Amino acid sequence: MINCDIIKDMLPLYADGAVSSASCDMIQKHLMKCQNCRKAYALYRKNLRSGKTVELLPKETAYPYAGVVKKIRLAKAAEHAVALGLAVTAVIGIVSAVKNKTIVKRTIK
Secondary structure (H helix, E strand, C coil): CCCHHHHHHHHHHHHCCCCCHHHHHHHHHHHHHCHHHHHHHHHHHHHHHHCCCCCCCCHHHCCCCHHHHHHHHHHHHHHHHHHHHHHHHHHHHHHHHHHCCCCCCCCCC
């Protein structure tokens, strides 16, 4: 059975769907057998939904690239916010143009 610390290191990536299919299978098999890791994963998911952070491992053994993963997650959220803003702006512009009849109909001859 794989070391629980390794599984706990991979849980944030697993939750984001950022692991290979082989790693995903390995983590799923481990979670079926290990109650402690299942609890840690459930706590991680619960806190992720509520916006809280959770330490899966003690600070001295925590994933050294956790800060990088957090920055990537924040960058993804920022990209989604920008995309949403652009989509809303486009919809407002189209609705405004249609409402003000500024769109010229062209006929093809």
